[in-house]
Amino acid sequence: MNIIGHFIQGEISTEATRTQAVYNPATGEISKHVAIASKQTVETAIAAAHAVFPAWRDTPVIKRARVMFKFKELLEKNAEKICALIGEEHGKIVHDAAGELQRGIENVEYACSAPEFLKGEFSKNVGPDIDSWSEFQPLGVVAGITPFNFPVMVPLWMFPMAIVCGNCFILKPSERDPSSTLFIAQLLKEAGLPDGVFNLVNGDKEAVDTLLHDKRIKAVSFVGSTAIAEYIYTTATAAGKRCQALGGAKNHAIVMPDADIDNVVASLLGAAFGSSGERCMALSVAVAVGDDIADLLIEKLKPEIAKLKLGHFSDKTNDFGPVITAEHKAKVIGFIDSAEQQGATIVVDGRNAAPQGYENGFFVGPTLIDHVSKDMSSYRQEIFGPVLQIIRVNTMQEAMQLIDDHEYGNGTCIYTRDGEAARYFSTHIQVGMVGINVPLPVPVAYHSFGGWKRSLFGDLYAYGPDGARFYTHRKTITQRWPSASVREAKQFAMPSSQ
Known part of the structure; x- marks a missing residue:
């Protein structure tokens, strides 16, 4: 052995x-x-x-x-x-x-x-x-x-x-x-x-x-x-x-109506599904500001998700692999089940993923869930799997309040072309690591890494x-070498530079 x-x-x-x-x-x-x-x-x-x-x-x-x-x-x-x-x-x-x-x-x-x-x-x-x-x-x-x-x-x-x-x-x-x-x-x-x-x-x-x-x-x-x-x-x-x-973390990406949607889709694919979502900086929630941007985001995500390839680590053409254990696979699938049971819409379902030749592996396919609400357990807890959830809000302030109210404050990002909105977001959001059109704002080695709240x-x-x-x-x-020829007077006041 x-x-x-x-x-x-x-x-x-x-x-x-x-x-x-x-x-x-x-x-x-x-x-x-x-x-x-x-x-x-x-x-x-x-x-x-x-x-x-x-x-x-x-x-x-x-x-x-x-x-x-x-x-x-x-x-x-x-x-x-x-x-x-x-x-x-x-x-x-x-x-x-x-x-x-x-x-x-x-x-x-x-x-x-x-x-x-x-x-x-x-x-x-x-x-x-x-x-x-x-x-x-x-x-x-x-x-x-x-x-x-x-x-x-x-x-x-x-x-x-x-x-x-x-x-x-x-x-x-x-x-x-x-x-x-x-x-x-x-x-x-x-x-x-x-x-x-x-x-x-x-x-x-x-x-x-x-x-x-x-x-x-x-x-x-x-x-x-x-x-x-x-x-x-x-x-x-x-x-x-x-x-x-x-x-842990629950990292949100605010998608503003003026965002470069093709760039958003490309970056969300890697940030949500890379490493099977088993990253504390994974973007697991996209907060779409307005139904129009939410519908467009889902329309463009669906065909791109369909192209994703999962399988063995040695094949460089694969995008991501399995989750770590059978128990963790069951846990991730359980969160998808609960979202469906609580009223969310499963747009892309990865629960039955089984790459050819690896049918007994611990695979969960890329999963996209729409109409998620803040009361759902799949939103409140960290899934730590290849699952991207969509929450729809009406304003940027509503999106920021959603993020601030969550118990986790690890990472977040905003997709926008508006410098004023980006500056306001980065200044006021209650999260430790913030990206502006950057999906995984992991600090480089000469900065430091850490979140806020829990x-x-x-x-x-x-x-x-x-x-x-x-x-x-x-x-x-603090060091002093007094002169041998000078006798110091007694001093009872707090020493200072006066």
Whole structure:
């Protein structure tokens, strides 16, 4: 039996009292098993990281950055293998996997600039012969808990920044598609990272709870569903840890009457159905302002959706692949069923999708639903599948109110030719990431990623400048070297620069 193991102290370990099946979602067959970490296994990984932290913390930042430069080179050199591992276990088509990997590599590139963003600040003569400066020091051992939908990119949001800032890292990736994550762990070692600085444990709630409660873990990063994000944040902060927990989403696109409708259709196809809709930034709701634009949007979407091709990850002509598990397929179909039962119109039905040769795979076809209302469960909850819903409103203000009233505030966009409308929308909408004629406004690596409301628990966003601040403590030092020939008078007033 092929068992995917842990990566602790620079070595792969497959020891486990429990394992879990890993499926090829295109065929529905078990391809591997993954070792599930016990509390003791996680504690072994934490101990390994804790032991090497002092030496890694004191390693010059330029040497830490050189490891990241080499790591970037190895990721690019091994891109084909990494994308195949993603496809085999997640199901996303090879071109989509390549996009995921590239966005991850861009975060490694940003981490390479650590000597610049960790320089700190210096002020001379803030008082008589007094200098003051700040510096950014690592926290210690930190942890990341990452989701199945981006098994390479989301870990690369976290550990390159944490490591280059001088921390040691414990990663708990998704147990559904662990192979690509384990492979990039091995590349880190090949890049010259000392053993123990990065450790990986596969597991479930037992592993997660061990990380959340162990006092040696100083911070936790998480990406996943809102219910789990809230649990992670509440538990971690109660244990005195720093935490950023990114949750779910319901991303809306407002389609204004003056929008370039052909551009809207083209971008909605990729944003709604790419990666089978299993993206926290997927555009799952199009809010059409006026019945005329709604009717035109559906008229143009239907023939384009009919052209979409789904199937195995290795066929580059496919547009998207299966969803992750049989259980998730049933969940997505359940949302489509509920929308129909609650009065929506199924315009394009993907419930019976079965690509030739892959009839047992976990496929859901592209689905378009019209006349959706804000009271329907398919609207209120995150579907996380290839389903695009249409809501009809009369005005832009009504569309914005709909978005603001939703519990999630991850991403949104507006399609319009009107600069005034776009500016008003981007200024006033209560959402963390906004696109103007851009369907997936995912910030580049030198900005930061995060939503509002129940899409993010914590004060700092992921990666970019916020990532550097999350994985460091600011320390401010004030220094004076008094003259040996001058005796200082007693001073009881609060010191100032007066």
